[in-house]
Amino acid sequence: MRTSRHRSTLLAAATTAVLALALTACGGDDGGTKSAGPADSSSAPAAAAAGSSQDTGTTKDTAAAQTTGSNTGTGTADKSTGDGAAASAPTCTTKDVAISAARQDGPPYTHIVLTAKNTSGHSCTIKGFPKVQFLESHKEDVPAVAKSKPAAPVVLEAGAPAYALVKLSDGGVDEETEPVSAFSVWLEGGDGMAAVKAPGSGGIAVDPAVWATGYWTPELRNGADDF
Secondary structure, eight states, rough: OOHHHHHHHHHHHHHHHHHHHHHHHHHHHHHHOOOOOOOHHHHHHHHHHHHHHHHHHHHHHHHHHHHHHHHHHHHHHHHEEEEEEEOOOBBBOOEEEEEEEEEEEESSSEEEEEEEEOSSOOOOEEEEEEEEEEEETTSOOHHHHHHHSSOOOOOEETTTTEEEEEOOOOOOTTTOOEEEEEEEEEEEEEOSSEEEOOOSSTTTTEOOOTOOOOBBBOOOOHHHHOO
16 A cells, blocks of 8 residues: 555656646747747838838939939930021021022033022021022013922021022024123022123023023032923
């Protein structure tokens, strides 16, 4: 009997020790989990604050880039405006250019070339075609040929020339022509008249029935292509 009771006492003590150890281990895990919780929650605001700071910096950089791009666009617009201003040079007048006449090469001499050289010292736009009057008996301007009209306005830099071909006649032997030693030229949109000497010692012969003029162009053209 004594032996049995002794064993029971030993078993009870052992069980109590095991339970105590188990409770101690559980208590340590709970404490670790609780202490870890506050540490994680406290680090979250710091991470959020860092993220907010980075976003703000990105927004500022983007705004600065957009502002720079806007200024660049304005610069490009200013440049194109400057080009437009150059293209809209003032209209050439007879005071801005020196107008001369020469025969076009090759017989029969049915055309002359008018040259208007810019002597003003600044750019100007020579418009349309020359208003030519050959005869006192025919006060109307020589009509223009639309085929020779340039695609863009002709802007003459200082010292630059423009050309216009003028058809005088068909070159026929029996054609009714009249002699001209000098004639008058007006510029479209410009004030004043220029008196131009006809080329050659004997002047030129014109036929009012067929005469015509080309538009001012920056290059010398072939009369056969325009008339």
